[in-house]
Amino acid sequence: MIKLAAIIDGKALAAEVEKESLARAKRLAEKGIVPGLATLLVGENPASQMYIRLKHSACSRAGIRSENVLLPESSTEEEIIAKIQELNQREDVNGILLQLPLPGGLNPQRAMMSILPKKDVDGFHPLNMGSLLLGVERLVPCTPLGIIYALERLDIRLEGAEVVIVGHSNVVGKPLAAMMLNRNATVQVCHVFTRDLAEHTRDAEILVVAAGVPGLIRKEMVRPGAYVFDVGINRVGDRTVGDVEYEAVSEIAGAITPVPGGVGPLTVAMLLRQTLKAAEEQTGSSQ
16 A cells, blocks of 8 residues: 655644734734735736735734735836835835736836835845845745745754755745755755756755646656645646646655645745734834
């Protein structure tokens, strides 16, 4: 009988974070501080609307005040930046999140850079990214932070661990590589130009896949006993699947995240942590 991998339950871990976050929010409330998150949604992309609802629901459970600013799909880059600058000036808004992608081929870079670094709860501002590369983790991208949190909760030693990341985006791959290096892991980053992907992935004690390609990672590409984090969210017919062939890889991995229910809930949970961290630092109430 084949022994299947342990499931890394992102929902259960996220619930723990929400409980911890609620306790932190209550401590702030005792000082008259209500942490606040503002999300900015441009247009009516159904997937983006769903993600916004999930984030606001989590905030409500964790004692964080949240609001969504909706701008029309026809908004210009200047109009988006003007709205961000309004939020920058508000003392009741500790965190600002610009929901991506933007419609109409708008480049989000300038808009992201207009968010004050201290309110950049997505961790994408160059100042926050630069600090991360220097080993000073301030506000960092939520998905990599969620993966680090899960590994720490699982008592996985990162120092010296062989980590392979598939995908080198600014959202997941690059910041996660930096965070792993900050913890003295040995890191390989693979991408679309990597010549022999399987040769690298089989090295991984910890394998993180964020390529956006359904079923990219097959059983024979995984080291026995590896911890596999599937960041992919892909629609195939009427199903949501990851970048990993879940059933097959579960036969060889030591532990694996499901899709959905794995990395996604952790990402939202880390947004709560980042918002609370921003509120504590802005009000001089850090733990």
